[in-house]
Amino acid sequence: MKSNGNYDWKFSTVGGVTRVNIESGQDILHLDELDRKLWTALSCPLKNLEIDEKTMTMLDTNGDGKIHIEEIVAASKWLTSVINDPELLLKREAFIPFTAFNTANEDGAHLLETSKQILENLGLEKDNISIADVSDSIAIFAKTRFNGDGIITENSADDEAVKALIKSIIDCMGGVTDRSGDPGIDTDKIEAFYTALADFKAWKEAGDADKANIFPYGDDTANALAAVMAVKDKVEDFFMRCKLASFNADSAAVLDVSSAKIGEISGNNLAASIDEIATYPLARVNAEHKLPLGKEVNPAWAGAMANLKALVIDKEFKGAEYITEEQWFAMVAKFNAYNAWMGAKAGAAVEGLGYDAAKTILEENKKDVLLDLVAQDKALESKSNAIDQVDKLLHLYRDFYTLLTNFVTFSDFYSPDKRAIFQAGTLYIDERACDLCIKVADMGAQGTMAPLSNMYILYCDCTCKSKPGTLNIAAVVTDGDVGAIMVGKNAVFYDNDGLGWNAVVTKIIENPISIRQAFWSPYRKMAKSVEDMINKRAAEKDAKVMADANSKINNAEIPTDGSKPAEVKPPFDIAKFAGIFAAIGLALGMVAAAIGGLFAWLGLHWYHWVILFAAIIAIISGPSMIMAWLKLRKRNLAPVLNANGWALNQRILVNTKFGATLTSIAKYPIVKTKDPFTTRAPWWKRMLRWLFLLICLCVAVYFILPKDMRPWWPKAEMEQVVEAPAETPAETPAE
Numbered sequence: 016m017k018s019n020g021n022y023d024w025k026f027s028t029v030g031g032v033t034r035v036n037i038e039s040g041q042d043i044l045h046l047d048e049l050d051r052k053l054w055t056a057l058s059c060p061l062k063n064l065e066i067d068e069k070t071m072t073m074l075d076t077n078g079d080g081k082i083h084i085e086e087i088v089a090a091s092k093w094l095t096s097v098i099n100d101p102e103l104l105l106k107r108e109a110f111i112p113f114t115a116f117n118t119a120n121e122d123g124a125h126l127l128e129t130s131k132q133i134l135e136n137l138g139l140e141k142d143n144i145s146i147a148d149v150s151d152s153i154a155i156f157a158k159t160r161f162n163g164d165g166i167i168t169e170n171s172a173d174d175e176a177v178k179a180l181i182k183s184i185i186d187c188m189g190g191v192t193d194r195s196g197d198p199g200i201d202t203d204k205i206e207a208f209y210t211a212l213a214d215f216k217a218w219k220e221a222g223d224a225d226k227a228n229i230f231p232y233g234d235d236t237a238n239a240l241a242a243v244m245a246v247k248d249k250v251e252d253f254f255m256r257c258k259l260a261s262f263n264a265d266s267a268a269v270l271d272v273s274s275a276k277i278g279e280i281s282g283n284n285l286a287a288s289i290d291e292i293a294t295y296p297l298a299r300v301n302a303e304h305k306l307p308l309g310k311e312v313n314p315a316w317a318g319a320m321a322n323l324k325a326l327v328i329d330k331e332f333k334g335a336e337y338i339t340e341e342q343w344f345a346m347v348a349k350f351n352a353y354n355a356w357m358g359a360k361a362g363a364a365v366e367g368l369g370y371d372a373a374k375t376i377l378e379e380n381k382k383d384v385l386l387d388l389v390a391q392d393k394a395l396e397s398k399s400n401a402i403d404q405v406d407k408l409l410h411l412y413r414d415f416y417t418l419l420t421n422f423v424t425f426s427d428f429y430s431p432d433k434r435a436i437f438q439a440g441t442l443y444i445d446e447r448a449c450d451l452c453i454k455v456a457d458m459g460a461q462g463t464m465a466p467l468s469n470m471y472i473l474y475c476d477c478t479c480k481s482k483p484g485t486l487n488i489a490a491v492v493t494d495g496d497v498g499a500i501m502v503g504k505n506a507v508f509y510d511n512d513g514l515g516w517n518a519v520v521t522k523i524i525e526n527p528i529s530i531r532q533a534f535w536s537p538y539r540k541m542a543k544s545v546e547d548m549i550n551k552r553a554a555e556k557d558a559k560v561m562a563d564a565n566s567k568i569n570n571a572e573i574p575t576d577g578s579k580p581a582e583v584k585p586p587f588d589i590a591k592f593a594g595i596f597a598a599i600g601l602a603l604g605m606v607a608a609a610i611g612g613l614f615a616w617l618g619l620h621w622y623h624w625v626i627l628f629a630a631i632i633a634i635i636s637g638p639s640m641i642m643a644w645l646k647l648r649k650r651n652l653a654p655v656l657n658a659n660g661w662a663l664n665q666r667i668l669v670n671t672k673f674g675a676t677l678t679s680i681a682k683y684p685i686v687k688t689k690d691p692f693t694t695r696a697p698w699w700k701r702m703l704r705w706l707f708l709l710i711c712l713c714v715a716v717y718f719i720l721p722k723d724m725r726p727w728w729p730k731a732e733m734e735q736v737v738e739a740p741a742e743t744p745a746e747t748p749a750e
Contacts, residue, residue, distance in 0.1 A: 020048030029429045031668040037419050040101025046091045056422045058083045060660035063454035066436045070410040097123040109413045110145035129401040149406040161392040163399025168199040184208045187365050205385050212373045215362025219370045229356045231349045239326040245319045253297040254340045257304040271300045305337040442490040444506035445498045446681040455487040460658035467654040469646040472524040477508045477516035493674030
């Protein structure tokens with residue numbers, strides 16, 4: 016069949032749906048001629064697939080997180096142009112021989128040259144290049160000064176002074192990782208460094224120009240400011256307490272530290288209570304509003320006040336024993352210019368170098384040298400990008416055909432010796448192995464779409480000690496019976512790498528698994544209903560008995576003389592039991608008579624019982640089996656994949672025969688050794704029991720049927736009395 020071109024496509028029926036075949040390199044070469052309506056998938060996600068995610072990322076040229084038909088077609092055109100034989104793509108190999116490059120194509124020749132350069136950098140001599148060779152970019156660029164990423168390292172420079180400068184920039188501004196794996200710098204880092212140097216130099220020189228005003232305490236100004244700030248809040252709190260005491264004399268005792276408060280902690284180790292003591296006022300409140308500087312200071316703050324006195328107060332008020340609020344604020348105001356200068360600090364990133372080093376670097380002005388090295392590195396960008404192209408070629412060379420057989424067609428899914436890229440592993444549960452397990456990305460979407468698949472699906476949360484997080488999977492059961500599967504059941508999931516995960520069933524979407532299961536399903540439901548009813552009645556009866564017993568115990572009269580109360584036994588009512596047995600016999604007789612009468616009225620014979628029994632079975636199990644047959648014919652994996660981000664163009668049917676290959680059930684050999692703990696009777700006893708039950712059934716049927724319908728009944732010969740017709744008087748001849 017021709018589709019959008021002159022190429023003859025071949026088709027086959029796979030999984031009940033007709034699909035195009037992708038079986039040769041020529042099919043890949045003409046992929047752009049295939050009508051989009053004939054593709055199995057229109058798009059697929061990048062993640063949660065059993066294919067190298069790096070390959071999928073390389074194909075995702077628009078960066079939307081999905082692979083579309085256009086991207087696959089573009090990749091096929093490029094891939095078949097740079098290799099000389101597209102048939103090689105069917106091998107799915109992780110290496111490309113040099114003879115496979117199409118040197119007649121400009122890109123192909125350039126990729127071959129780059130591949131040889133990579134091997135030369137690695138010190139390898141061979142006639143092919145592999146994914147492993149290209150994956151270690153650090154090794155490829157380890158011995159090169161430049162690698163085309165626009166980042167230079169210390170190894171990029173020959174001059175020791177330039178190397179030292181590069182190291183200084185990395186220390187101050189932070190580094191950028193080079194392709195070689197070493198820390199380096201780029202244009203942005205260089206520009207930011209020299210800007211910071213200029214800003215820091217200007218700021219420092221501005222402070223030196225007004226040194227007398229900005230540094231009131233010389234080189235100790237910073238330490239003096241720190242001493243002031245250490246006690247600032249506490250000092251200002253003291254002066255406010257003094258003001259409040261002057262405002263209201265009665266409040267002085269409350270504002271000051273009381274003896275009672277000190278008494279509360281006097282029994283403790285006061286050295287260990289320093290934090291509590293530090294919350295007390297800095298000094299005793301006084302009417303003069305003076306802050307003492309000697310022994311009257313709160314001992315928790317004595318050290319900080321002594322430091323303040325040495326660095327600031329003694330220089331301002333030498334020999335002072337106290338300071339006033341006005342003196343305090345005058346001292347604080349002296350730091351205003353210093354605070355303003357510090358607030359305007361610029362180039363803090365290079366402050367660690369010091370003013371002299373920053374000034375020297377600016378004067379040497381090696382900025383242009385560094386930028387020239389960056390330019391030399393970026394000149395090799397095309398060569399560096401070519402290495403990335405070789406990496407892309409190798410990944411597509413290995414994985415592209417796998418993607419096609421899971422995108423254009425689903426032949427890998429329907430192949431007995433392969434697995435589709437969405438099959439994540441095998442779930443072992445309830446004596447079966449489920450091979451159709453899919454990683455779940457969105458449980459909400461699964462809850463909406465998956466029920467439309469007509470499949471029996473187990474959703475499991477999987478955890479593994481060697482891997483963080485939880486893996487969610489959907490395991491499709493396609494053969495066998497429901498068995499003991501239930502929410503909360505534990506299982507084990509093995510991924511495609513053989514790693515085991517602890518799995519717990521969290522949700523079940525119930526649908527028929529097989530015709531056999533559908534046949535027994537109504538009886539299981541009836542048995543479950545009967546069991547629930549019996550349990551309910553038994554529970555009600557038990558509750559009633561317990562209530563009656565408690566009532567009798569509570570209402571029983573206890574003799575005062577210590578003797579045991581007489582036990583009252585109800586008299587045996589034989590009439591009651593006789594009535595019960597009579598009623599049961601009468602009911603059975605009526606049922607037998609009704610059945611016998613029905614057969615007599617319908618004119619049925621004994622063999623009609625077999626037909627009736629088969630009809631009853633058909634009435635009970637038939638609808639369930641028919642519904643199961645209809646659903647099994649429409650079992651479709653597409654809704655499950657759609658909930659995972661696929662856009663499928665066709666149905667992905669899983670019929671009964673194919674489903675049997677996706678779920679394998681345990682099979683046991685015939686064991687000849689006898690189980691010493693078995694409670695099962697020997698086979699001949701079981702046969703006798705069934706034979707006895709069959710005889711009882713036949714006898715019951717025999718006596719229920721009317722005598723003339725009973726088989727093998729000796730019929731008595733009965734004389735048939737034929738009444739002679741009444742004699743009519745002879746006609747008198749006419750006279």
